[in-house]
Amino acid sequence: MKPELTLAYSPCPNDTFLFYHLVHQNLSNMFSIKEELHDVENLNIAAETGVYDITKLSFFAYFFVMNEYKLLNCGSALGKGCGPILVKKKGKKISPPEGQKILVPGLKTTANLLLNIYLQKNFEPIPIRYEMIIDKINREDFSYGVIIHEERFTFEERGLEKVVDLGEFWESETGKPIPLGAIAIKKGIETGLQKEFESALRKSLKLAHKNPQDAKEYILKNSQATSLDVVNSHIKLYVNKFTEEIGEEGREAVYFLLEKAAGIGLIKGSAKEIFLC
Numbered sequence: 233m234k235p236e237l238t239l240a241y242s243p244c245p246n247d248t249f250l251f252y253h254l255v256h257q258n259l260s261n262m263f264s265i266k267e268e269l270h271d272v273e274n275l276n277i278a279a280e281t282g283v284y285d286i287t288k289l290s291f292f293a294y295f296f297v298m299n300e301y302k303l304l305n306c307g308s309a310l311g312k313g314c315g316p317i318l319v320k321k322k323g324k325k326i327s328p329p330e331g332q333k334i335l336v337p338g339l340k341t342t343a344n345l346l347l348n349i350y351l352q353k354n355f356e357p358i359p360i361r362y363e364m365i366i367d368k369i370n371r372e373d374f375s376y377g378v379i380i381h382e383e384r385f386t387f388e389e390r391g392l393e394k395v396v397d398l399g400e401f402w403e404s405e406t407g408k409p410i411p412l413g414a415i416a417i418k419k420g421i422e423t424g425l426q427k428e429f430e431s432a433l434r435k436s437l438k439l440a441h442k443n444p445q446d447a448k449e450y451i452l453k454n455s456q457a458t459s460l461d462v463v464n465s466h467i468k469l470y471v472n473k474f475t476e477e478i479g480e481e482g483r484e485a486v487y488f489l490l491e492k493a494a495g496i497g498l499i500k501g502s503a504k505e506i507f508l509c
Contacts, residue, residue, distance in 0.1 A: 234261065234262055234263050234264055235263050235264075236263070236264045236265070237263050237265055237286060237429065238266050238267075238268070238284045239254075239265050239266065239268070239286045239287070240269070240270055240283070240284040240287045241267070241275070242272045242275065242413075243269045243270075243454035243456075244382070244455065244456075244466070244470075245451050245455050245457070245466040245467050245470075246309055246466060246467055246470035246475075247269075247288055248269075248447065248455070249440050249444075249447055249451055249467050249471055250307055250436065250437055250440065250471065250475065251267070252440060252446065253435070253439040253440060253447070254433060254435075254436035255267045256450075257439075259436060260432040262424075262425060262428045263429065269454060271338075271361055271362070272288065272289070272337070272341060272362070273290075273338025273339075273341060273359065273362075275287055275293075276289050276290050276293035276340035276341065279294070279297045279301065280293075280296065280297060282297075282300055282301075282418065285417065285418050285421060286415065286416070286417045286418070286429060287301075287415070288307075288413055289340075289413065289414060290340055290341045290342045290343075290345075290412065290413055291342050291412065291413065291414050291489060292340055292341060292342045292489075292493065292498075293340035294416055295490055296340065297416070298503050299419075300418060300420075301416035301417060301418055302416065302417055302418075302419055302506065302508045303416055303478075303507045303508065304414070304415040304429075304430050304433065304507075304508055305430065305477055305508060306415070306430055306433050306434050306437065306477060306478075307415035307437070307475060308413065308414050308415065308475055308478050308482065309412040309413035309414075309470045309471075310409050310410065310413075310472075310474040310475075310478065310482050311409050312399070312403055312409050313399065313400075313403075313469070314399055314410065314412065314469045314470055315397055315400065315401075315402060315403075315410045315412070316341075316343035316347075316378045316379065316380045316384075317379050317384060317387070317395075317397050317398065317399075318334070318350075318376060318377075318378050318395040318396045318397075318398060319366075319377055319378075319379055319392040319393060319394055320369065320375055320377075320393060320395055321370060321372065321375075321391060321393075322391050322393040323393070324372075326375045327375075329351060329355060329375075329395065330351055330354045330355065331354055331355060332355055332356070332376060333374060334347065334357060334376040334377060334378065335360050335368055335369070335374050335377030335378065336357045336358065336359055336360075336377070336378050337359070337360070337361070337362035337365065337378065337379075337380050338359050338362075339357060339359050341380070342411065342412050343378045343380050343398065344357050344359075344378070345489070345492075345498065346398040346399075346410070347378055348496060348498060349402075349492055349496065350396065350398055350401055352496070362379065362381055363456045365379055365383070366379065366387055366390050366392060370390070370391055370392070378398070379392075381456070381466070382455065382456050382466055383456075384466075385466065386457070386462065398410075406488060408484065408485040408488055409474065409481065409482060409485050410485070411485050411486045411489050412470075415433070417429060417430075427508070434476075437471075451467075478507070487506075490502060490503065
């Protein structure tokens with residue numbers, strides 16, 4: 233009897249696009265899949281106790297579970313021009329963000345890590361589900377927040393303005409793509425099965441590109457955004473060459489982010505090899 237692997241990922245369009253064929257078709261005879269969809273910070277927290285065999289999680293969150301999980305070379309959300317954005321209410325005169333309470337989409341998100349790097353830890357992060365941040369700022373419950381995912385495409389029409397694009401900040405400081413989200417697999421799973429899962433994931437991504445209409449209903453059902461244009465823009469931005477194969481450039485960016493997190497005291501230690509060989 234083939235083993236059942238537990239798989240968790242977010243309801244965001246890039247993830248549902250990536251995993252649709254894997255969970256709805258039999259792409260391997262070596263395993264079956266039991267999937268769950270959760271907000272990225274819930275996935276980050278679940279990874280701390282190893283709830284799932286394979287999970288999507290933020291790269292920052294991964295740095296805390298490096299001893300338990302390996303990163304897949306396929307499936308990452310990483311690139312340029314796709315980073316989190318620090319925003320405020322449009323036209324509102326407020327004090328600079330330094331020293332303030334700032335909404336973040338989770339303490340273990342890469343968004344929070346980037347804000348820590350940008351503000352040199354001089355702020356108080358207030359974690360909240362990412363889709364609630366814009367409304368909280370519009371109600372003036374908080375002056376600042378960091379938006380991710382679909383909100384990147386809608387914040388201006390919803391009355392907010394950019395303070396700083398944290399991805400652009402990272403790129404200008406480092407010249408590297410920004411590592412946002414990863415797919416990790418438990419180290420305890422047999423190596424051959426790990427590689428078979430990665431192979432099946434590559435097949436799923438290829439099928440998604442070849443037959444984009446197949447997953448449209450599934451993607452829209454799970455997305456916070458209901459506009460097909462926003463969903464397509466989201467997929468185009470976050471599903472890119474690094475998703476297909478993280479490559480040497482992507483790996484270097486991940487290791488550099490790890491060094492930055494350690495350098496400002498947010499994590500301890502380093503890693504020699506964190507990717508599936």
